Amino acid sequence: MNAVPTSMRAALLRDFGSLTVEEVPVPVPGPGEALVRVRACGICGTDLKIVSGAYRGTWPPELPFIIGHEWSAEVAALGEGAQRSGLAVGDRVVGENHTGCGTCPMCRAGRYNLCERVREPGFKLYGHTAPGALAEYAVRPAMSLHKVPDQVSDVAAALVNQGALTVHAARRTRLSAGASVAVFGPGLLGLLMLQVARAAGATTVVVVGRGPRLATAHRLGATHVADYSAGDPVAQVRAASGGRGVDVVFDCSGNVLVVGQALRCARRGGAVALLGLAGGAVAELPVDLVTLDELDVLGIRSSPNAYPAMISLLAAGVIDTTPLTTHRYPLSDVARAFEALARREAIRPIITM
Numbered sequence: 001m002n003a004v005p006t007s008m009r010a011a012l013l014r015d016f017g018s019l020t021v022e023e024v025p026v027p028v029p030g031p032g033e034a035l036v037r038v039r040a041c042g043i044c045g046t047d048l049k050i051v052s053g054a055y056r057g058t059w060p061p062e063l064p065f066i067i068g069h070e071w072s073a074e075v076a077a078l079g080e081g082a083q084r085s086g087l088a089v090g091d092r093v094v095g096e097n098h099t100g101c102g103t104c105p106m107c108r109a110g111r112y113n114l115c116e117r118v119r120e121p122g123f124k125l126y127g128h129t130a131p132g133a134l135a136e137y138a139v140r141p142a143m144s145l146h147k148v149p150d151q152v153s154d155v156a157a158a159l160v161n162q163g164a165l166t167v168h169a170a171r172r173t174r175l176s177a178g179a180s181v182a183v184f185g186p187g188l189l190g191l192l193m194l195q196v197a198r199a200a201g202a203t204t205v206v207v208v209g210r211g212p213r214l215a216t217a218h219r220l221g222a223t224h225v226a227d228y229s230a231g232d233p234v235a236q237v238r239a240a241s242g243g244r245g246v247d248v249v250f251d252c253s254g255n256v257l258v259v260g261q262a263l264r265c266a267r268r269g270g271a272v273a274l275l276g277l278a279g280g281a282v283a284e285l286p287v288d289l290v291t292l293d294e295l296d297v298l299g300i301r302s303s304p305n306a307y308p309a310m311i312s313l314l315a316a317g318v319i320d321t322t323p324l325t326t327h328r329y330p331l332s333d334v335a336r337a338f339e340a341l342a343r344r345e346a347i348r349p350i351i352t353m
């Protein structure tokens with residue numbers, strides 16, 4: 001184990017529009033916190049929006065700022081009392097980006113993703129309101145960390161954050177063995193959702209999208225793909241489900257135009273889960289359809305209590321991350337990684353430290 005240095009390289013958001021790699025002090029873990037040495041950090045669409053200044057004033061509250069919330073790391077040091085978490089220096093870990101206050105009604109109900117104190121001073125959403133992990137080191141509450149077993153690589157572990165979101169979605173929709181499913185949007189989230197749905201027992205999975213990512217969806221277990229540029233996606237999904245519509249639809253596209261299509265793909269009494277953010281855009285809701293068919297429309301936010309399950313799925317080898325992490329960059333090439341994501345060349349660019 002190397003000693004912890006006093007300075008580190010980090011990708012700093014100093015002015016909106018781009019990142020600069022600079023030397024900054026290594027953060028010091030406080031009571032109950034761990035210092036982690038970052039090994040891999042993915043860049044996602046939310047990061048692109050944060051860097052562009054789309055959420056300025058909130059994410060981040062001020063500049064300069066370190067982004068990065070999809071990462072894996074190794075424990076480098078423990079703050080006072082943090083060893084009570086069961087962690088030790090050298091453990092490989094992934095981390096949730098917030099833990100909740102622990103005391104409000106939603107936290108007490110185990111739904112800490114909906115903590116009612118998120119807007120109070122002191123609340124930290126790492127990578128959004130508190131420093132992220134696009135750096136050589138980061139500090140996190142020890143209780144937000146989960147150990148990663150040897151058979152899960154650093155790069156695969158960086159996908160736990162997004163994968164756990166899809167586990168949460170599968171649980172909220174009560175997806176069960178033999179189910180039929182449609183997934184809109186074959187980006188990282190959709191391609192993980194597809195695999196988690198299969199692992200949860202779905203026997204029909206239709207992935208809706210366009211371009212070469214549909215071939216990737218097939219390779220990863222989709223039983224059908226629907227190319228919306230070749231025809232009405234609703235008709236294609238309904239055809240794949242014998243005309244009935246599917247039990248559960250997952251919208252991983254974040255496109256408000258998809259919401260109406262997703263609702264029309266569900267069978268009577270089916271469920272539609274929305275996993276994407278739409279940047280404030282508003283979707284039309286066909287009220288009669290939702291009411292008369294008793295559709296369950298479910299919002300999916302973050303991944304409460306879902307990290308351990310996603311880590312287990314990766315460790316068991318039932319989720320294939322190889323086609324999802326083809327683009328890897330050193331920290332010094334962070335600008336190229338952002339370009340690869342913006343141009344949709346990379347499903348998920350990964351910075352490896």
Ligand SMILES: [Zn+2]
Pocket residue numbers: 043044045046047069070
């Ligand atoms: Zn993200």
Ligand SMILES: [Zn+2]
Pocket residue numbers: 100101102103104105106107108112114115116117
């Ligand atoms: Zn709370």
